[in-house]
Amino acid sequence: MGNQPLRRVGIAGAGTMGRGIAQVFAHRGWQVVLSDPAPAQLSSAMDAISRGLDREVRKSRLAPAQGIEALGRIEPASELSPMASVDLVVEAVSESLPLKREVFGQLNRICRPGAILASNTSSISIARLASASSRPGETVGMHFMNPVPVMELVEVVRGPGTSRDTLSATHRIVKGLGKTPVEVNDSPGFVSNRVLMPMINEAVFCVHEGVGTAENVDAIMKLGMKHPMGPLALADLIGLDVCLDIMETLYDGFRDTKYRPCPLLRSMVTAGHLGRKTGRGFYRYGRRVPEDS
Numbered sequence: 001m002g003n004q005p006l007r008r009v010g011i012a013g014a015g016t017m018g019r020g021i022a023q024v025f026a027h028r029g030w031q032v033v034l035s036d037p038a039p040a041q042l043s044s045a046m047d048a049i050s051r052g053l054d055r056e057v058r059k060s061r062l063a064p065a066q067g068i069e070a071l072g073r074i075e076p077a078s079e080l081s082p083m084a085s086v087d088l089v090v091e092a093v094s095e096s097l098p099l100k101r102e103v104f105g106q107l108n109r110i111c112r113p114g115a116i117l118a119s120n121t122s123s124i125s126i127a128r129l130a131s132a133s134s135r136p137g138e139t140v141g142m143h144f145m146n147p148v149p150v151m152e153l154v155e156v157v158r159g160p161g162t163s164r165d166t167l168s169a170t171h172r173i174v175k176g177l178g179k180t181p182v183e184v185n186d187s188p189g190f191v192s193n194r195v196l197m198p199m200i201n202e203a204v205f206c207v208h209e210g211v212g213t214a215e216n217v218d219a220i221m222k223l224g225m226k227h228p229m230g231p232l233a234l235a236d237l238i239g240l241d242v243c244l245d246i247m248e249t250l251y252d253g254f255r256d257t258k259y260r261p262c263p264l265l266r267s268m269v270t271a272g273h274l275g276r277k278t279g280r281g282f283y284r285y286g287r288r289v290p291e292d293s
Contacts, residue, residue, distance in 0.1 A: 007029070007031060008030065008031045008086045008087050008088075009025050009032055009086055009089070009090065010032075010033040010035060010080075010082070010086040010088070011032060011035065011089075011090050012035050012036075012083070012089060012090070012091045012107070013035070013036060013091065013103075014034055014035070014036035014041045014042050014044075014045035014076075015036075015041065015045075015094070016239075016277075017144060017146060017148060018034065018090075018092035018093075019045040020144065020146070020147055021092060021144055022045070023049045023052045023148070023149055024144075024148055024177050024178075024179075025177065026049070026073045027053070027056065027070050027149075028176060028177050028178065031075070032074045032075065033075050033083060034074055034075065034077065035076075035077045035078070035079065035080050035082070036076075036078070042078065043076075045076070046071075046074070046076055049071065049074065053071055056149070080103070080106050080110055083110050083111055084110050085112070086111065087115055087116070088116045088118060089111060089116070089118065090118045090119070090120055091103050091107070091119045091120060091121075092120040095121065095122060095124065095242060095246065095249075097128060100119065100124060100129055100132075101129060101131075101132035104129050104132040104139075105133065108133040108134050108135060114138065116138050116169060116170065117130075117133050117138055117139045117140075118139075118140050118141065118142040119139075119140075121143065122189075122190075122192070122193050123188060123189045123190070123193050123197075123245070123246045123250065124188075124249060125159075125186055125188065126140065126141045126158075126186045127159045127160050130159050136160070136161025137161055138163070139159055139161070139166075140156065140158065140162050140170050141155065141156065141157025141158075141190070142157075142170060143156075143157060143192065144179075145192075153179065153180055153182060154179050154180070154181050154182070155182055155190055155191065155192050156170050156171065156181045156184070157185070157186055157190055158186060167183065188249055188250050188253030188254060189249065189250045193246050193250070194250065197243060197246045197247055198247075198250070198258065200232070200234065200243055201247055201259075201261060201262050203217050203230075203232050203235075204232070204264050207232070207282070208263060214230075214282040214283065217230065217232055218230020218232050218233050232283075233282070233283065235275060235281065235282065236275030236276050236281035236282055237276055238275070239275050239276075239277055240265060240268050240274045241269050241274050243265065244261055244265055244266060247259060247260075247261040247265070268281065
């Protein structure tokens with residue numbers, strides 16, 4: 001792998017995270033293949049990326065011509081086959097182990113030898129994904145934060161087989177995106193969500209048990225703990241379904257009752273009240289936002 005420049009990246013999945021990751025790479029000069037099997041998802045993603053680049057132009061972070069060039073560097077694809085020519089793939093499909101393993105199995109067959117296979121998973125074991133690819137040395141976690149264009153952190157997750165070359169290259173790539181890599185070892189939820197999600201879950205329990213309203217729980221954490229956003233508003237932004245998936249992963253991984261998802265969280269997801277993307281979660285929003293946004 002050495003120190004040669006890597007300049008072509010594939011993003012598997014054009015949902016909220018995938019489109020944000022694609023925008024950041026294109027902004028920094030990479031050629032991007034953005035893949036998703038749903039044409040509507042791809043179209044929505046390209047529209048969202050165009051709007052995101054326009055915001056960068058309005059904020060004088062990009063010249064107008066640079067914004068147009070960045071959008072032109074993104075190639076939408078309905079299949080994974082164009083990933084055959086990339087140096088790096090970032091898998092950003094839904095937080096489902098069977099789905100992610102299926103994608104990694106396909107990437108193993110498609111991608112050239114030496115290509116880095118990264119996952120944007122927020123909680124799933126990198127080792128379990130690496131076993132589906134048969135490339136443990138080249139498999140790594142690149143956990144971007146939401147919203148991707150704004151957040152500085154990328155949690156770099158080292159699987160038990162991840163090579164030093166892969167880790168070094170991943171650190172260089174993240175720094176080249178203008179972000180800060182922080183390396184952690186493979187464990188359910190890594191550090192970010194092992195700390196964050198139980199806090200969100202406890203905030204949900206406070207509402208569930210009548211200790212406080214959502215507004216009051218969030219106000220206490222914002223005013224008393226100086227959090228920029230309350231945990232329940234943050235859960236709505238992340239998506240309550242995603243929060244539940246991560247709590248389930250933590251509980252399955254540790255078998256510790258402190259990670260048991262709150263029944264209210266489960267019932268809200270069952271009812272389809274997923275937060276901002278459905279227009280209703282712990283708060284109501286002025287309009288329904290498409291679930292892939």
